[in-house]
Amino acid sequence: MKILITGFDSFGGEKMNPSYESVKKLPDKILGWEVVKIEIPTVINKSMDKIVNNIKKIKPDVVICVGQAGGRSCITPEKIAININDFAIEDNEGNKVVGEKIQQEGDDGYFSTLPVNKIVEDLRKKGIPSDISYTAGTFVCNDVFYNLMYYVKKNKLNIRCGFIHIPFVFEQVVDKKNTSAMTLEMITKGLDNVIRTVIQNETDTKSNLGTIC
Amino acid sequence: MKILITGFDSFGGEKMNPSYESVKKLPDKILGWEVVKIEIPTVINKSMDKIVNNIKKIKPDVVICVGQAGGRSCITPEKIAININDFAIEDNEGNKVVGEKIQQEGDDGYFSTLPVNKIVEDLRKKGIPSDISYTAGTFVCNDVFYNLMYYVKKNKLNIRCGFIHIPFVFEQVVDKKNTSAMTLEMITKGLDNVIRTVIQNETDTKSNLGTIC
Amino acid sequence: MKILITGFDSFGGEKMNPSYESVKKLPDKILGWEVVKIEIPTVINKSMDKIVNNIKKIKPDVVICVGQAGGRSCITPEKIAININDFAIEDNEGNKVVGEKIQQEGDDGYFSTLPVNKIVEDLRKKGIPSDISYTAGTFVCNDVFYNLMYYVKKNKLNIRCGFIHIPFVFEQVVDKKNTSAMTLEMITKGLDNVIRTVIQNETDTKSNLGTIC
Amino acid sequence: MKILITGFDSFGGEKMNPSYESVKKLPDKILGWEVVKIEIPTVINKSMDKIVNNIKKIKPDVVICVGQAGGRSCITPEKIAININDFAIEDNEGNKVVGEKIQQEGDDGYFSTLPVNKIVEDLRKKGIPSDISYTAGTFVCNDVFYNLMYYVKKNKLNIRCGFIHIPFVFEQVVDKKNTSAMTLEMITKGLDNVIRTVIQNETDTKSNLGTIC
Numbered sequence: 122m123k124i125l126i127t128g129f130d131s132f133g134g135e136k137m138n139p140s141y142e143s144v145k146k147l148p149d150k151i152l153g154w155e156v157v158k159i160e161i162p163t164v165i166n167k168s169m170d171k172i173v174n175n176i177k178k179i180k181p182d183v184v185i186c187v188g189q190a191g192g193r194s195c196i197t198p199e200k201i202a203i204n205i206n207d208f209a210i211e212d213n214e215g216n217k218v219v220g221e222k223i224q225q226e227g228d229d230g231y232f233s234t235l236p237v238n239k240i241v242e243d244l245r246k247k248g249i250p251s252d253i254s255y256t257a258g259t260f261v262c263n264d265v266f267y268n269l270m271y272y273v274k275k276n277k278l279n280i281r282c283g284f285i286h287i288p289f290v291f292e293q294v295v296d297k298k299n300t301s302a303m304t305l306e307m308i309t310k311g312l313d314n315v316i317r318t319v320i321q322n323e324t325d326t327k328s329n330l331g332t333i334c
Numbered sequence: 335m336k337i338l339i340t341g342f343d344s345f346g347g348e349k350m351n352p353s354y355e356s357v358k359k360l361p362d363k364i365l366g367w368e369v370v371k372i373e374i375p376t377v378i379n380k381s382m383d384k385i386v387n388n389i390k391k392i393k394p395d396v397v398i399c400v401g402q403a404g405g406r407s408c409i410t411p412e413k414i415a416i417n418i419n420d421f422a423i424e425d426n427e428g429n430k431v432v433g434e435k436i437q438q439e440g441d442d443g444y445f446s447t448l449p450v451n452k453i454v455e456d457l458r459k460k461g462i463p464s465d466i467s468y469t470a471g472t473f474v475c476n477d478v479f480y481n482l483m484y485y486v487k488k489n490k491l492n493i494r495c496g497f498i499h500i501p502f503v504f505e506q507v508v509d510k511k512n513t514s515a516m517t518l519e520m521i522t523k524g525l526d527n528v529i530r531t532v533i534q535n536e537t538d539t540k541s542n543l544g545t546i547c
Numbered sequence: 548m549k550i551l552i553t554g555f556d557s558f559g560g561e562k563m564n565p566s567y568e569s570v571k572k573l574p575d576k577i578l579g580w581e582v583v584k585i586e587i588p589t590v591i592n593k594s595m596d597k598i599v600n601n602i603k604k605i606k607p608d609v610v611i612c613v614g615q616a617g618g619r620s621c622i623t624p625e626k627i628a629i630n631i632n633d634f635a636i637e638d639n640e641g642n643k644v645v646g647e648k649i650q651q652e653g654d655d656g657y658f659s660t661l662p663v664n665k666i667v668e669d670l671r672k673k674g675i676p677s678d679i680s681y682t683a684g685t686f687v688c689n690d691v692f693y694n695l696m697y698y699v700k701k702n703k704l705n706i707r708c709g710f711i712h713i714p715f716v717f718e719q720v721v722d723k724k725n726t727s728a729m730t731l732e733m734i735t736k737g738l739d740n741v742i743r744t745v746i747q748n749e750t751d752t753k754s755n756l757g758t759i760c
Numbered sequence: 761m762k763i764l765i766t767g768f769d770s771f772g773g774e775k776m777n778p779s780y781e782s783v784k785k786l787p788d789k790i791l792g793w794e795v796v797k798i799e800i801p802t803v804i805n806k807s808m809d810k811i812v813n814n815i816k817k818i819k820p821d822v823v824i825c826v827g828q829a830g831g832r833s834c835i836t837p838e839k840i841a842i843n844i845n846d847f848a849i850e851d852n853e854g855n856k857v858v859g860e861k862i863q864q865e866g867d868d869g870y871f872s873t874l875p876v877n878k879i880v881e882d883l884r885k886k887g888i889p890s891d892i893s894y895t896a897g898t899f900v901c902n903d904v905f906y907n908l909m910y911y912v913k914k915n916k917l918n919i920r921c922g923f924i925h926i927p928f929v930f931e932q933v934v935d936k937k938n939t940s941a942m943t944l945e946m947i948t949k950g951l952d953n954v955i956r957t958v959i960q961n962e963t964d965t966k967s968n969l970g971t972i973c
Contacts (some may be wrong), residue, residue: 194378232417255472458722512620515620519730681842
């Protein structure tokens with residue numbers, strides 16, 4: 122069994138992006154599953170193209186995309202991807218999509234098929250702050266999340282997938298007023314734990330994919 | 335032409351709910367449209383039953399539900415209703431629904447068919463703080479919003495509808511630390527303005543209902 | 548009996564400053580006292596010079612300075628002025644004083660001689676959110692507040708004085724994310740109420756000036 | 761040369777207090793100085809009595825008190841202690857002092873004699889978020905800080921002293937909404953760094969004690 126996990130390169134003037142920094146620190150095997158880690162660009166379309174190419178090549182059972190939500194205080198699995206791009210800033214190649222549907226034929230929203238409640242519960246048990254988020258924003262993170270759910274559904278793939286937002290790391294906020302952060306170590310430990318929860322839940326609920334939460 | 339607008343009774347230990355307090359102060363006619371104002375209970379099912387009964391009786395062209403999002407600093411039209419109830423507190427009759435779908439056959443999310451971007455833009459021009467919200471929560475507000483969108487879609491009704499969240503009023507926060515509020519007058523003026531935007535947009539875009547935003 | 552109340556002109560890129568906007572709307576008489584209202588510049592030294600000139604000319608029994616603390620959610624009487632200037636931005640004439648004592652001979656801090664607890668209590672009773680603040684910052688507001696307390700103490704004047712911070716007004720935050728504000732009417736009503744509390748307390752406690760709070 | 765550093769026991773319903781947890785992890789020697797670590801109770805008077813006894817016994821050159829400011833996002837050296845107790849909650853022996861001066865003969869405020877700006881600057885260079893705070897509250901933390909500054913000044917002791925507030929640790933906020941925290945390791949590393957800055961500054965500025973910042 123295989124899991125594909127992605128992190129973004131840096132954006133918005135930040136020098137680094139802890140999403141891929143933490144993803145690349147994950148072990149190559151967790152609970153017997155192969156963990157394939159890739160970096161994707163913070164660029165509309167190119168990010169999803171790279172994911173699709175890797176899904177075709179690797180044939181994963183689970184895909185988890187990880188992005189940064191600067192300012193949040195904890196690790197937040199996203200509940201829903203929505204069918205709109207409305208960028209407040211440019212992506213890394215200067216694209217700024219305002220008020221457009223992502224997929225003309227897509228539903229307004231798609232729920233994550235990861236066990237988001239269980240992920241939160243398990244992280245808290247490990248002493249890692251976590252909460253469900255009901256909005257992944259309207260920038261590249263939500264775009265990738267939405268396109269991933271749409272692609273899997275349209276092609277009737279048996280892949281469980283979703284999106285996890287992580288906070289800033291402390292290095293990014295040394296002189297920011299009242300801004301929450303985590304250590305890279307805690308984020309990495311958190312993502313390791315997320316994968317464990319997903320794997321254990323995968324085994325348990327294979328028969329009724331999509332009805333969790 | 336008719337608009338049906340609803341506000342909730344008070345909940346969560348608050349003595350009043352400015353959502354119906356402001357709704358009931360609206361004029362009976364705006365730009366030639368009849369404005370029908372009703373109070374709905376902060377109770378699952380009963381709230382939606384009352385809305386359905388009034389839709390059947392009044393046959394409105396537009397339905398706007400208004401609720402309170404205590405702690406927000408501005409008037410927030412909601413972009414999307416999601417198919418989940420996950421109450422953190424009990425409703426006014428002691429119901430606490432945790433982690434359940436609202437409609438087994440419903441989509442994961444439905445976009446508001448109100449012109450949410452235009453509403454925000456017009457409110458700001460009037461000096462009233464406003465922003466789009468991408469989450470209406472998982473309590474009775476979202477439940478009513480979701481059921482309304484589902485009912486209109488399932489029955490193929492030609493009704494434009496959506497949900498507006500309003501902040502606390504100052505009386506509710508006199509001794510709360512760092513909590514935003516508005517005056518009832520500004521909220522009422524804001525809702526009056528929301529109705530004007532919806533009416534003017536209704537006239538303009540009747541032919542392509544649902545493609546706005 | 549006379550009260551001198553001051554407000555600032557605008558600073559920090561804002562188009563208006565509700566501190567003087569609200570001060571100038573106050574009535575000329577409150578509870579039989581004469582209310583003298585002046586605007587002071589957001590400029591170090593010049594602001595205090597204008598206050599000193601007016602104290603000499605008007606001979607007030609009470610001096611209240613009002614300034615804006617953008618982002619606060621309520622009206623906050625300041626408890627203490629501190630002997631340091633540490634500007635994060637330039638004042639309106641380009642001065643930026645970093646890490647310097649205001650008065651070489653002054654104490655580290657001086658308490659307001661306004662009845663700050665009573666002011667908060669009375670405002671809340673009127674439905675106006677209020678709280679004590681224990682920091683007036685390290686910019687021109689604190690500089691004026693400190694110099695005022697120092698001047699009155701050094702010259703052994705029988706003047707009760709202090710500083711009140713007010714929030715943004717709504718016009719200033721229409722497109723700011725999650726930023727609290729008030730209406731100019733509520734701020735003006737609040738300052739009117741502050742003056743009433745000070746006058747009533749003045750009469751009651753004339754004999755033990757300085758021991759309140 | 762010796763430094764005395766104190767941390768509190770837990771209060772306000774929290775199971776642990778990272779202030780003493782981090783203090784006790786500090787090494788016994790830093791840059792050749794002896795580091796004496798003691799726990800003090802979150803109880804008015806008893807806390808200060810224990811500090812005075814230890815000052816007499818240990819004869820330290822520097823005293824640093826460390827306390828928790830739950831909700832802050834970074835390590836905050838306090839600039840000023842103020843002459844008022846105004847407890848919002850009871851201390852650990854049920855005392856709740858409301859609106860009373862700490863020392864009848866004391867000044868309204870006393871500045872820390874630690875190099876607070878340099879502490880912040882050095883912490884940020886190490887990647888640890890830090891900022892100056894201008895209010896230590898009105899509970900036991902400020903009471904201890906004020907009494908310490910007063911005691912040293914009144915007895916004309918050549919001791920440099922001050923107060924450092926630290927955030928929650930992650931274990932304390934696993935299920936708190938939007939609440940910042942740090943790891944105990946980062947707090948301990950931060951305090952170690954604070955001591956280094958104080959020692960180096962002590963050596964540099966011995967001749968003009970009290971004029972820093």
